[in-house]
Amino acid sequence: MDNKKLTSTIALFLVFIGFLWWGLSMLTSTLAAPQKDGETIVYSLLLLACAGYALVSLLMLPRKKLP
Secondary structure: OOHHHHHHHHHHHHHHHHHHHHHHHHHHHHHHOOOOOHHHHHHHHHHHHHHHHHHHHHHOOOOOOOO
16 A cells, blocks of 8 residues: 555544544533533534544545455
8 A cells, every 4th residue: 555545544534533532522521511502512513524524535445455
């Protein structure tokens, strides 16, 4: 595998993990708070949507064919 392809794949995976962690932590902290802020909930759902988009992009990457 080319070094550039490997680097971009790892970067995309890190983006997926980062957005997933950020969105889930923001959503759980907002839902556990006594006053729920609608703007924060929507923002955390947008972060989770970005994580989903990164996951779909990872899954759609071309794969190496095994012999």
